[in-house]
Amino acid sequence: MADGPYWNPAHETMPRDELEALQARKLRDLVQWADAQVPWQSKRLRDAGVTADQITTVDDLRRIPLMTREEWMQGQLEHPPFGPILAADQALAIRYHMTSGTTGKMPIRVLDSMKDWEWISEMWCYGLWGFGVRPQDVLFVAFGYATFIGFWGLHYAGEKMGCLVLPGGAMTTEQRVRTLVEMGATAVASTPTYALRMAQEAKALGIDLAASAVERVILSGEPAGSIPATKALIEEQWGAKAGDTAGMTELGTIMVFECAEQPGGTHIIEDHYIEEVLDPISGVPVGYGQMGERVVTSFGRGFIPVLRYRTRDLVVRIPGSTCPCGRTFDIYEGGIRGRVDDMKLVRGTNVYPRAVEAIVREHAEIDEFQIHLYTEEGIRDEIEVLVEIPDPAVDASALLAAIGKELAGAHEGLRFGVRQAEDGTLPRFELKAKRLLDERIVIGSEGELRGR
Amino acid sequence: MSEMRNIAGVELNEAEGRLVECYRSLAHVLMGHRDDLAPFEERNALKALAALWQVMNGLDMDPGQIYDLGA
Numbered sequence: 001m002a003d004g005p006y007w008n009p010a011h012e013t014m015p016r017d018e019l020e021a022l023q024a025r026k027l028r029d030l031v032q033w034a035d036a037q038v039p040w041q042s043k044r045l046r047d048a049g050v051t052a053d054q055i056t057t058v059d060d061l062r063r064i065p066l067m068t069r070e071e072w073m074q075g076q077l078e079h080p081p082f083g084p085i086l087a088a089d090q091a092l093a094i095r096y097h098m099t100s101g102t103t104g105k106m107p108i109r110v111l112d113s114m115k116d117w118e119w120i121s122e123m124w125c126y127g128l129w130g131f132g133v134r135p136q137d138v139l140f141v142a143f144g145y146a147t148f149i150g151f152w153g154l155h156y157a158g159e160k161m162g163c164l165v166l167p168g169g170a171m172t173t174e175q176r177v178r179t180l181v182e183m184g185a186t187a188v189a190s191t192p193t194y195a196l197r198m199a200q201e202a203k204a205l206g207i208d209l210a211a212s213a214v215e216r217v218i219l220s221g222e223p224a225g226s227i228p229a230t231k232a233l234i235e236e237q238w239g240a241k242a243g244d245t246a247g248m249t250e251l252g253t254i255m256v257f258e259c260a261e262q263p264g265g266t267h268i269i270e271d272h273y274i275e276e277v278l279d280p281i282s283g284v285p286v287g288y289g290q291m292g293e294r295v296v297t298s299f300g301r302g303f304i305p306v307l308r309y310r311t312r313d314l315v316v317r318i319p320g321s322t323c324p325c326g327r328t329f330d331i332y333e334g335g336i337r338g339r340v341d342d343m344k345l346v347r348g349t350n351v352y353p354r355a356v357e358a359i360v361r362e363h364a365e366i367d368e369f370q371i372h373l374y375t376e377e378g379i380r381d382e383i384e385v386l387v388e389i390p391d392p393a394v395d396a397s398a399l400l401a402a403i404g405k406e407l408a409g410a411h412e413g414l415r416f417g418v419r420q421a422e423d424g425t426l427p428r429f430e431l432k433a434k435r436l437l438d439e440r441i442v443i444g445s446e447g448e449l450r451g452r
Numbered sequence: 453m454s455e456m457r458n459i460a461g462v463e464l465n466e467a468e469g470r471l472v473e474c475y476r477s478l479a480h481v482l483m484g485h486r487d488d489l490a491p492f493e494e495r496n497a498l499k500a501l502a503a504l505w506q507v508m509n510g511l512d513m514d515p516g517q518i519y520d521l522g523a
Contacts, residue, residue: 011510018460021460022512025459029514092519113502115517115523122506122510271510302517303519
């Protein structure tokens with residue numbers, strides 16, 4: 001039993017009706033806790049006429065008002081540094097973390113207690129165990145270990161499971177590659193972008209990663225972990241299975257993970273979260289197979305109760321039964337598809353960075369790329385993709401033309417410029433990649449001036 | 453050990469039941485006998501409680517929150 005495919009067998013294979021009953025009980029407890037401990041939450045609940053004793057089914061969740069990042073940040077401004085969201089005395093916290101700040105917005109700051117940190121690592125255990133990591137594994141964590149929460153929870157999950165954990169903080173990429181190979185790492189955790197970066201570095205060092213002991217690459221931090229072409233490239237370059245996960249600082253940990261069956265998506269950890277998928281405009285729930293915005297309620301982190309938080313993540317939910325692993329936890333097909341605000345309107349056509357990456361990564365000759373939006377002649381939106389093609393033997397002209405054609409074909413004929421950039425000139429990323437550079441002065445066809 | 457069931461009425465096996473007893477014992481000591489503990493006893497007991505809380509939660513034993521105990 002201790003070596004089966006599930007971290008919590010009873011919950012991960014629980015019939016859906018029992019799972020929903022479990023969620024309803026936990027929801028009632030969470031509402032009661034938030035109402036009693038957080039005056040700000042209590043006011044929101046009471047303004048909506050919600051009390052814990054009214055929660056009897058999961059559907060009662062919809063009576064609770066949605067919470068936005070903007071509200072959270074406004075709360076931090078008015079009640080610095082954490083906002084009016086803490087449910088316990090700050091003196092009981094053992095850790096402080098914050099969001100990565102890659103969006104340029106004010107970071108969200110969070111605190112957690114000893115019990116919360118055990119829970120944070122517990123969620124990562126679902127993911128690591130579910131993807132096949134076991135106590136005998138040697139787990140290298142390619143991560144900077146600072147205030148961004150990132151892979152901290154994975155590190156402790158590895159320790160909890162009994163793995164030999166190799167912390168890869170404060171190292172150059174070369175040092176990381178050499179260390180993980182020399183120490184016989186069997187599993188590596190990194191962002192998808194950085195997994196590719198390490199593979200490039202290994203190639204430059206003459207190290208064959210595919211011949212190393214690495215069997216699994218655990219991905220997180222970017223939607224690319226579930227883009228088939230990106231994932232295939234990582235698997236090919238590492239000679240290992242790549243498994244996606246996704247989490248948020250607002251939750252402290254991951255909420256989805258890919259199981260060892262690699263069903264083309266990520267299971268939702270539904271005994272610890274309720275995940276809704278709503279139309280981002282109307283707020284109406286969408287059904288299985290429809291794209292919508294993730295809204296999360298978390299039962300685990302008592303220090304900061306999270307009730308119906310709008311994540312801005314775009315997902316497509318499908319039944320867990322579509323995966324042969326036996327879990328009843330539903331799946332986000334294709335993982336996190338992008339962000340509601342990722343979408344760019346270019347001459348009337350919607351462009352999602354993820355869709356561009358999915359095409360570019362089909363071409364293994366490309367090392368790095370960047371999407372560049374700019375204004376031509378003061379009025380016209382233009383989009384170009386810059387690519388690095390390090391191998392001089394590649395017919396670059398033919399490759400650029402082919403990519404341009406594929407991009408146009410996937411975007412209603414929209415014309416993309418595709419240009420070759422000099423090797424090593426495009427930015428490299430260790431954490432969340434920002435490959436979209438929007439330098440437009442005017443956005444769209446309405447002549448709306450861009451705020452600068 | 454007497455039969456033990458979780459909040460959904462599912463019977464726990466003996467090993468699970470013993471873990472629940474451990475948790476309750478730890479919580480009892482930390483709640484009522486804290487002043488009798490040296491720092492190394494108190495802080496390690498808290499860490500164990502925080503870990504066993506995950507077992508209680510995973511077994512649907514409705515462990516509630518334990519911030520009042522310092523975890």
